[in-house]
Amino acid sequence: MTGVVLRRGTELLFTLLTLSVLVFLLTSLAPGDPAEEILRRGGVQPTAAGVVALRAEFGLDQPLFTRYLRWLSGVLRGDLGRSWADRSPVIGELLARLPATLRLAGAAALVAVVLSGVAAVRVALRPRAPGSRAIALVTVAMAGVPPYVVGIVLIGVVAVGLRALPTGGDVGPGAVVLPALTLGLAGAATLLRLLRADLAGSSRLPFVKLATAKGLRRRRTVMVHALRLAAPNALTAAGMVLAELLAGAVVVETLFSWPGVGQLAVTAIRQRDLPIVQAYVLVAGVATVLVLALTELCLAACDPRVRRR
């Protein structure tokens, strides 16, 4: 187990360093002049002197490598720089948005895990029942519908039609329901497909049949024995779904005006606010790598075969 942690830790450091180079290069080499874009935000053509002054202030007149080293040394000291759009500290911007993203990601993950778990067990217990067939059909349909379409339908029916929940914004505890459902349904469809297939496979294994033959209740056989064996693939997929959610569900956050890091990133990209974009990609990358590493540790804890690899 210690070996897994050490190996993962080294890989993580290497991944983050590579990520930092990619993040900085890709955002810095994008065409256009951020200083000019930022000065033109009011729709007014900037003066040449204004652009030169702002480029100097942002350090854009320095060589790329110098800028990268300066940025990296700041990042290592926990200083992600200041927003070019309004000069506020980037770390403060991210921290202010993180609770909303965590809340949405948590709620969406809950919806995905509970829905997929309940549905998968239901299908495994009564594979030929009409309800199980309906679940299979809905799963396929949900997997093919983009989350923003689900979101638009939910807004139209629940928020505008029934006026039961807010259309968007973080304006109260109920506000998280629709965006979480939108994201959670998409995640549930992915997890359910994996879990259903693996449960069907593991239910046919001899030891499960033996348990049934010895008189163990079907529900207990599936939930305790078969589900545990079927879990690893779904657990890996859940890790990836969670990593995506933590990186900020950009489309859904925009659709629901959810004030998370995804919306922050969209605004920053529109404004050419590179320090925010760089910090966002870096944090999203770190979250993804960490969640995937954590998933592997969980798998290793559950499955001795993974530990031996």
Place this chain on the structure above:
Amino acid sequence: MRRRATILLAVLLGTILTGCGGREPAGREDGRLILAAPRDLVAGPRDPYYTHQTLGVWEPLVTVDDRLRPVPALAVSWASAERGRRWTFALRDGVRFSDGTALTAESVVAGIKRFLRIAPRQSAFFSLDAGMEGAYGKVADVRAEGGKVTFVLDEPVADLPGRLAGFSSMVQSPAAFTASGDFAGKPVGTGPYTLVDWVKGQRAVLAANPHHHGGAPAYETVEVRVIPDANARVAALRAGEVDGLIDKGALLPGQVAAVAGDGGFRVVRSPSVLTHYLTFNASRGPFSDARLREAADLAIDRRSIAGTLLAGTATAGAGFLSPVFGDLAVPGLATAYDPVRARELVAAAGAPAEPVTILISSAETGQFPYTDIAEVLRAALEQAGLPAKVTVAEATKAVMEAGDYDLFLSAYSVPNGDADYLFRRFLRSDASWNVERGLGYRNPAFDELVDRAAAETDRAARRDLYHRIQRLLAADRPMIPLAYQDNPIVTTGKVGGVRQNAAYVVDLGKLAPVR
């Protein structure tokens, strides 16, 4: 067991759908107004203004009306002397800042000197850059004299009040700023509202300013929510979560008809400072040939673009200055739609072998249907015999500086009544736009007229000069106006007093519930 689970599920769903306390009540209590805007109208303490003028936290010396005419705000009157080298602004009596201190000429001068000290500085609304140059570029001194504010200029300026209108003449209490010119705390202005709470990127909460010189506004509290997505804004309006949508781009052109068709809403369409222009790259063929520029001009059906693609939220362009410039807009200048003549011109000049490139910016396709307009332009040019293609770029500046375009479709605005800005910044021989983007427009007669108009203090003579400039541009065609854009905003029928000036400023202090 199954029944228990069903009951539990029903209770859970019921709790969620009845709101968990997160839903706004359908009827708000009196005195509270909730609006939504596409962007945050508060930019924070590091911005030169802190808040947008629309929020009514601060007021300028001069503002503009719906025809870009300078009208009094904190200055009640103004007068020029020495042929426009000296301007004096008389202040409104009895005005107090929201902290209770009195407005004085000294506080106005301190604010202007702060601008001059901290410029150039970017802003979310109107950077202290080109606008500062327009407003204060020729100011030698500004001082308080006998309770009035006097500007002494190096050269005559005919339209200083217009150039100062809005952001350039923001007045806040000197107590609001530190010695370095940053905000010491919240903004302290003279407007009908004060900023009491702000969650960046989410909402601003305003409370009525008890010291406002115009009396207390009708709403005690105004909340302005930030909803960047256009469909989400309309959904919030339809769901009764907000009472109105304000600011630039509040409603997209394609949304206006559906919202206006709902009897519960009132759409206010007022002309804006925004005009859609088509810029020619005349530094290379084919548009270095004036006949082909004319052919392109005649091939475009502006009425269809304004009426259909922009869904009637714009009117067909003609003169370079839109009608919001009042008498400076040249009258009687009409653009013809004559595809037959366009084909003749192309035949006479010879069609290029390579297709011409129509360039649009991806940043603008979200607000206006530029992809559709560019396709219509492409079809119109091809019908006239000019093969064309459409290029969408994120960084149009780089593409244009490389000279890799023939036509550029984009929208431009002026932040105040400064007509000189468009000609001097875009088209004069040494204008950065003209030189850097390779427009290739050189006309000494135009340059001379622009300089004369900027210095002319006689109103009628200046107007005539601007008319001559626009007739010259209509003949030379370095840039042609396609359409003058309105800015539709909307409120529910319960909100009255909605007015918007040409610079997208809604006077929140004038909003009142309809009884």
